Amino acid sequence: MNTITPDTRFTVLDAPSNLGLRPPAPDVVPGCYKAPWALRDTGLLERIGATDAGAVVPPRYVATWKPGDGVRNGPAIAAYARTLSERVAAIRRDGGFPILLGGDCSILLGPALALRKAGRYGLAYLDAHADFRHLGNSPHVGSAAGEDLALVTGRGDEYLVDIDGLRPYVRDEDVIVLGVRDEEDLRDIADSGLAYVPGADPSLDLAREVLVRDELDGFWIHVDADVLDPSVLPAVDSPTPGGLDAARLTELLRGLLRLPGAAGLEVTILDPDLDEDGSQAALLADILVAALTT
DSSP, X not given: OOOOOTTOOEEEEXXXXXXXXXXXXXXXXXXXXXXXXXXXXXXXXXXXXXXXXXXXXXXXXXXXXXXXXXXXXXXXXXXXXXXXXXXXXXXXXXXXXXXXXXXXXXGGHHHHHHHHHHSOEEEXXXXXXXXXXXXXXXXXXXXXXXXXXXXXXXXXXXXXXXXXXXXOSSOGGGEEEESOOOHHHHHHHHTTOOEEEOSSOOOHHHHHHHHSOTTOSEEEEEEEGGGBOTTTOOOSSSOOSSOBOHHHHHHHHHHHHTSTTXXXXXXXXXXXXXXXXSHHHHHHHHHHHHHXXX
């Protein structure tokens, strides 16, 4: 398995999709699609010495939805996942370490699909929420950003969970959820069989046990900005108290990135519409730079 070294070639790819989110208010489009630009404005690529892989432009966001409609923007999310997976695979073939700037959590389907085609990979899921909603625990699922972990583990509509007949993209036993603290999500994840460490001080020990195993070819890292406490970074769609501070997230990310097999990283859910002075984007960029380069 590869590990992060001073010679690792970071490659940044924008995934500015908001397809997986509900509108934050009537007639308002979720602003997280702007996050890649906000992070780039901090000089992120230059600071980590990254190659610029451009962007994967998402299909049109459609806000309308009612119970019975299925997943909001579902077919568009499936098409986007396929395109994103091809771009992630190309970065890896070229020897790059992909870093995806999202966008909402549904972008996870892209790298999960790419890695599934390459072998058996695990997932470190850093998030205030388990994003594990599915029809087994909910009457309906409206937004894919609340079910992306369920989707990549094979729970959901066939056209989303079984692209190219590869369901599941990640096996249950190859997932570790870190930082989850939403009470409803804790209940769902506790009944799932997936490994998790709740709260503001998740240990790397269990993550190492789950992710560094002979059966795995490596693992992907998902970082939702709401894993940080709202007192630190409130510019997210669902701020949840009891999260990590900046130092703890930096330490946790640095530890994960240096485990054998780290295969890529994505950052999601920062909403620049809620960050008028750019200070929260700057904080998130500082965390990424410190975790990736020190």
